[in-house]
Amino acid sequence: MPSDVSRITSVDTYDIRFPTSRELDGSDAMNPDPDYSAAYVVLRTDADDEHEGHGFTFTIGRGNDVQVAAIDALKHHVIGRPVGDLCADPGSLSRTLIGDSQLRWLGPEKGVMHMAIGAVVNAVWDLAAKREDKPLWQLLADAAPEWLAGQVDYRYIADVLTPDEALTLLKRGRDGAAQRAVNLRATGYPGYTTSPGWLGYSDEKLTRLARQAVADGFTQIKLKVGADLEDDVRRCRAARAAVGDGIRVAIDANQRWNVDEAVEWTRALAEFDPYWIEEPTSPDDILGHAAIRQAVAPTKVATGEHVQNRIVFKQLLQAGAIDILQIDAARVGGVNENLAVLLLAAKYGVPVCPHAGGVGLCELVQHLSMFDYVALSGTTADRVIEYVDHLHDHFADPVRIVNGHYVAPSAPGFSAQMLQESIDTYSYPDGAFWTADRAAQEQEARA
Amino acid sequence: MPSDVSRITSVDTYDIRFPTSRELDGSDAMNPDPDYSAAYVVLRTDADDEHEGHGFTFTIGRGNDVQVAAIDALKHHVIGRPVGDLCADPGSLSRTLIGDSQLRWLGPEKGVMHMAIGAVVNAVWDLAAKREDKPLWQLLADAAPEWLAGQVDYRYIADVLTPDEALTLLKRGRDGAAQRAVNLRATGYPGYTTSPGWLGYSDEKLTRLARQAVADGFTQIKLKVGADLEDDVRRCRAARAAVGDGIRVAIDANQRWNVDEAVEWTRALAEFDPYWIEEPTSPDDILGHAAIRQAVAPTKVATGEHVQNRIVFKQLLQAGAIDILQIDAARVGGVNENLAVLLLAAKYGVPVCPHAGGVGLCELVQHLSMFDYVALSGTTADRVIEYVDHLHDHFADPVRIVNGHYVAPSAPGFSAQMLQESIDTYSYPDGAFWTADRAAQEQEARA
Structure with missing residues (x-):
């Protein structure tokens, strides 16, 4: 052999x-x-x-x-x-x-x-x-x-998850798994989109993209906040007006605040009914997240894209610091550590809503959520995978979104493979794009 | 100018x-x-x-x-x-x-x-x-x-330390600072030694070095533990016999244990009256340290050499997770972040006993403890700087230990400067030592 x-x-x-x-x-x-x-x-x-x-x-x-x-x-x-x-x-x-x-x-x-x-x-x-x-x-x-x-x-x-408990959770996850795999292939896994909400976008672009998101079948969008409160009030108002009451609008501060600021700022945006506040403060601040969660309920607290490992996730769950756990496929030590995190979330019954976007993060993390649905948590209730609509064309097996849902990949592998042409073009500093870019800048400097 | x-x-x-x-x-x-x-x-x-x-x-x-x-x-x-x-x-x-x-x-x-x-x-x-x-x-x-x-x-x-509180602590630290600077120059800052306690050393070497430490004026030594309980019992017994009852013997597990193991193992060594258990588990596990501290008292819990930043130190203090805070001069973001950590420790009244050893860590961290004594905490009570007696000869202004105390440096700077000859010899892979070492290994391989 x-x-x-x-x-x-x-x-x-x-x-x-x-x-x-x-x-x-x-x-x-x-x-x-x-x-x-x-x-x-x-x-x-x-x-x-x-x-x-x-x-x-x-x-x-x-x-x-x-x-x-x-x-x-x-x-x-x-x-x-x-x-x-x-x-x-x-x-x-x-x-x-x-x-x-x-x-x-x-x-x-x-x-x-x-x-x-x-x-x-x-x-x-x-x-x-x-x-x-x-x-x-x-x-x-x-x-x-x-x-x-x-x-x-x-x-x-x-101290929180023994091998025996993990095995019990995984065995429980097998009940009905075959039917869930059929469902997954038929309807996909729900996503939400951050595309309308980048801070650099105008209100007009935000409104247009938010309406488009609803038309595309998404039931949740996300807005970046935290740079300027007046701007955030205006943008949240515009977003809520664009999508109506039936759509969830999450907000994301990307660690911008101290604990007290997070509480004040989130409360100031509460009138727009934000579904969750994401990364209100440092990802290292377990006790800070717990304090914020107490203070801003019923707005949910979400974090995880910068959480370094299973040990911090364990404590976020132990401390009751989060309502939503956001795994990232490429921040922790790979699939093995994300299995640990999914098991911890399953034990605590906390929904996992992965962070994605970037380069290829959607491609990777969909596999983890789909496994979680089919054979661990057994549900997609209150679970959505982030979707951002750029850079997918550089991948051999890009994600596909239909009616606001991630289509279950059928190609073998982890959907991680980038096109050779993209690798060649964007390799830094000597790929074709960067070489041409430098030449253009030098020409501009001379002109 | x-x-x-x-x-x-x-x-x-x-x-x-x-x-x-x-x-x-x-x-x-x-x-x-x-x-x-x-x-x-x-x-x-x-x-x-x-x-x-x-x-x-x-x-x-x-x-x-x-x-x-x-x-x-x-x-x-x-x-x-x-x-x-x-x-x-x-x-x-x-x-x-x-x-x-x-x-x-x-x-x-x-x-x-x-x-x-x-x-x-x-x-x-x-x-x-x-x-x-x-x-x-x-x-x-x-x-x-x-x-x-x-x-x-x-x-x-x-949320725990405002600029105003920091200023108050620093102003308080000025009372009597001049006299403490005189004391410091006269008697130095107390140290403790880890030199007897490395796991790779024989019991004979441990005993000999432990006695030497006491003869040299140290009032505390430290033993590495955590690989094998039977060995640890034997080594702790030998160390306690060597130094007698009046000397503190700290033990250090270097993150080897889960929470439950840390509790059991530390209790099993309690008969030898360990002063502190250091790094009983992951440096990321704030809640774990708090649980261990509850369970192993009166043995104190110490950690910090691998604590990544001020945010985790803040929580260790908030959670009552440590009795001893161990700063490291080169793990966090430099002097500025260590100032934050010293201020947090001062606010909580937790003694700072720095991690040192390695390459040049003694040289650096002595300055931070000496500042803390002279102009922040104002005391050396229950405070000791780790001392390990190797590699100092590579530094231009090496630490000096007299009667178990670090002598206050008088040369300008942070004592960080390595000798040019040491840099040249031990640069990797092309310094003189490594070049010769490779040649010797190749010769051995041919023989």
Whole structure:
């Protein structure tokens, strides 16, 4: 059996940057000019099936090279690994990467080094799903509960979630899973859109895009807030007027506030019936979120896109600090750690509404929510995946939205693969786009 | 005035690694084979005084190159800055570095990127103290409370510490400061030693070094624990026998345990009267530390060397999770953030006992504790700075220990400057040591 002896032969990295700051796509109160970027990794093997594993960390520009260096620092743990063993147990690699005692000092389990681990681990899952000829959500939903429970690292969360409890939750999730998979393929998974709400957009553009979102079948939109209260009042009023009362309008402060400011500002916008306030303060402030949640109810509190690992998610749940848990596919240590987070959320009965957008985050995270629906939480009630409508055309298997729902991917893998042409064009600093851009700037400087 | 127009002309970085793993110096339950390293940065100027600013991040080997890349990513914020303005207000650079919205995505304020900020900010303080012709502790102790209060970033901690409260604490700290500075210069600041307690050492070596520590005037030693309970019982018994009842014996698990394990293990060692249990679990687990502290009293709970920023320290204090707060000079965002942490500790009345050791951490952190004694907390009661007796000979102004006390530095600066010969010898991979080491290994491989 040749595939049994095949090995990982290379771990290739790419610094890919899109010039999104020029259109103010993605602008919010903390991130005025993001250049959406990916520290991208491809695992190649000597198997005769030609499958590759693709993964990435999403960044917003500067520092993407640091993230690439961090992925490079992990290569020696991956190259030479037997592909069959690796794909049969991605958790073994996850434990090795997290357990590298020297690299661990740079976190532990947070920031640049941990996101690099996430990129590599996600690439393994992409490869594993391709080899199984299944989209990742289905691979996870079909897996034996015992195997899935064994993919989770219980260190530092065992006081709240034991392996036995995880297994019980996963077994419970199997009841009715087959029917839910049929439902998922038929109607998809509900999404919501942030496209109308970027801070850099005019009120006219906001109103137009908000109406379009409702016409497109979305039942929730999101607005960025937090830069200027008067502006926020005006924009929330415009958005509510555009969508009417039956549509949920979430607001997102992107960590702009201290605890007291968060309470005051959120209350000042309460008349527009915001569904949730997202990232009201630092993602590190568990007790701060708990205080804010107490004070702004019935507006819900949501966070997670910058939450560094399962240990902080555990505490957000323990402290009753959040109503909505927002996983991100590429912030924590990859699929394995997100399994832990989904299990924690399931234990507490807190809905998971993933963060997405950026570069490829929609493509990745849909798989995790779809697995959660089919084989863990068993419901999409009050659950929506964020949708942002840019940069999808750079992916080989881009997300598809129909009637406000994510269509369940059918192609094998984690939908992580970027088109080679996009990689070539947007590689920084020497891809075709950036080379031409520099030439144009130099010409302008001379003129 | 030529110095007014001088600017930062270069930010030079060095990847420096010492082969400490070969002696098992620094071995503990999580870090079996550290190669103590520094991602080192030198700020150079065009001033005619030839002063340089030195700073670094401490790492334990692999990944030191990632840390260097992160410092490099900050250079454009520093080069060209007027030296006078920079040194008159290091907080302005700190805010710029933390506020770089694109780089912020890689944290925020944690891990590789945040430690890089700390290295650069600390280098500025080194330069500022040299230009003032004062050791850093004295620069801080002499500074106007209003200016010091303005060096702190209150974002995300203002719910617990307002600028007014900080100012009040700093003004209170001025009462009697002159006399305390005299005391400090006369008797130094109390230290404790971890040198006897590394996991890799034999019981004989432990006993010998523990007795030596007492003979050297230390009133506290520390043992690494957490790998094997039977070993720990034997080692704690040997240590207690060696030092007698009047000496404090702290134990340090280096994050090895889950919450329940931490409680059981610490209770199992209670008969040897451990003074504190350090890093019983993940540094991210605020609620976990609070639970452990409840359960293991009267043994005290200490943590901080891996606590990522002021926001987590704030919560550890809010939650009553620690008895001892352990700052690290090079983990958070430099002197400015450590000022915030010292102020938080002062507000809660929690003793600060810094983490040190590694490469140059003793050299740096002594300044912060000495400032705290002279002009903030006003006391050394129950306060000790960790001391480890290796690698000091690589520094231009190494720490000096007399009768178990750190002697107050008198040389201008932050004691951060490494000898040029050490930089040249241990630069990785092309310094003289590593080049010779590779040659020897290749020769061995051929033999």
